Amino acid sequence: MPNAESRTPKAVSPQSFAGAVLRVTRRIPPGRVATYGDVAAMAGRPRASRAVGNIMRGCGDPTVPCHRVVGAGGVLGGYGGEEALKRALLRSEGIIVVGRRIRAFAAVRWPARA
DNA sequence: ATCCTGACGCGCC
């Protein structure tokens, strides 16, 4: 198989909540981030932030910038404990990260409302 | 259908 990704462990139904979540996450542009809650809301379930986390955990899709999904308030977390990696990735996109907190979170938040 | 799992969020201590 040409690409390791060709292997589809679990075909996610495009109409399922997980499908919506993946779709939304994929739309987060580089240099921008969204909280699990934001993604949940954009996927149609404002209270399903926790479920979103579970979905990210199982996302084996490299086309999904899961590192751009952070905790409420711009806190780094999840990423299978690979917090340092997540931080490096975000920084490489121009996002300022201090410790486990994103600076000017409101400014890099997406869809940067208001 | 029920139970269990958590990359969550928020109020409190």
Add this chain to the structure above:
DNA sequence: AGGCGCGCCAGGA
């Protein structure tokens, strides 16, 4: 600040 407890939810066993 940091840590704890409880509520909310979709997905898999």
